[in-house]
Amino acid sequence: MKKIFAVVLAAGFLLLAAAPVWAHHAFAAEFDAAKPIKFKGTVTKMEWINPHAWIHIDVKGEDGTVTPWMIEAAAPNALLRRGWNKNSLPAGTEILVEGFQAKDGSNRGNGSVITFTDGKKLFVGSSAGDPGAAPGAPAK
């Protein structure tokens, strides 16, 4: 029993956020660090594809209108190594997404943190173990 619980718990904590381990392009060329985004959405689809997985979410505005967004994640191989798979975010999952919007103002974002309804946060796993680690921080 303990073992199963540990596996489930570990799987939960391993579901890391949609931040790219490394974009195949410069972040700053496509996304704007001065345009942070933070909103709740319902997952409609997860595109499990290279070079970036995409999380499609419907965001409900205060007036009830629903706006589709797509959030860029790491490549599937990086996500797999962290315990994700293509079924990790099924349609209907409610999440809070934090990240940065695309420079062109479209409804696209580069994700950094996902928070589930139970409060569990999925952070970017910087190698130093701290999202705010200093430049040149050593890897584990």
Add this chain to the structure above:
Amino acid sequence: MPYPPLLHRRYEALVAAAFVILGTSLTPTHLAAQWLRYPTAGVPRKPDGKVDMSAPAPRLADGKPDFSGIWTTGEPFDRRALGLSSPKDLAAPKNSQSYSEPQGPGDPTAIVGSRQMANIGIDLPGGLPYQPWLVPIVKERTDNLAKDDPHIRCLPDSFIREYGMPHLQKFVHHPGLLVVLSEMNAWYRQVFTDARPLPVDPNPTLEGYSSGKWSGDTLVIDTIGFRNDTWIDWSGSVVTEAAKVREEMRRPDFGHLEIKVTVDDPKAYTKPWTVTLKQRIVVDTELIDEICLENEQSLKHLK
């Protein structure tokens, strides 16, 4: 106090059923994880189970060092910690207090690029000795955040650049041939160690033509036949058709590879230059395809 025998058996049955139900739902993930974490054969370990990085390097059948293994940079620089990423993000100087080389094997859940990824000449006094024509080109490529990087267009990377990229590469080493495979774009490179001479007037390719010979326990690899404008870092530094690249490759111990790279390319640089690129072993993992062309979406959005 022990349970009565009948109750004990029912309890065991219930627990077993619970395991089966939970195990069944978890099985697909568990099996996938088994492949991803399949234990690497022949890894020397310390009593605590950790990889013994300083154990002797394995040997090939002919007695020469065996470079086989999955490798990643031994000098990682985690740009993700900044949340941002561009060729302008140069790593801290080697002698700074904020930098130290990791001691253990590479972590497959946290693969990052090297200190040299943004600019391979970061540790050279004065940087790379560009020819005058190349200086404004590299400046423009850095300023526009490498929007013309062939890597974004899903082209394979030069092996020089590959040493510092956040993608795993696997060395498969036999007497006579060293094969390097990368999970990025199903890339490969061959280094022939069967004493064949380099080609005369080679047809230019991305990886060139490599022939290596042993000098003691160091494999000295010479490569010619690169294509013009082959990027060797994120800043857009290049090698040209005129380049002769020498790698002096050694495996000082089980966990480490050291590659001294000398680039002699009079078309691109005013003098030859040498950098040492370090690799460290990654165990209990496997290459997983990352094929960029499947759904490359960034190019149309880059400004």
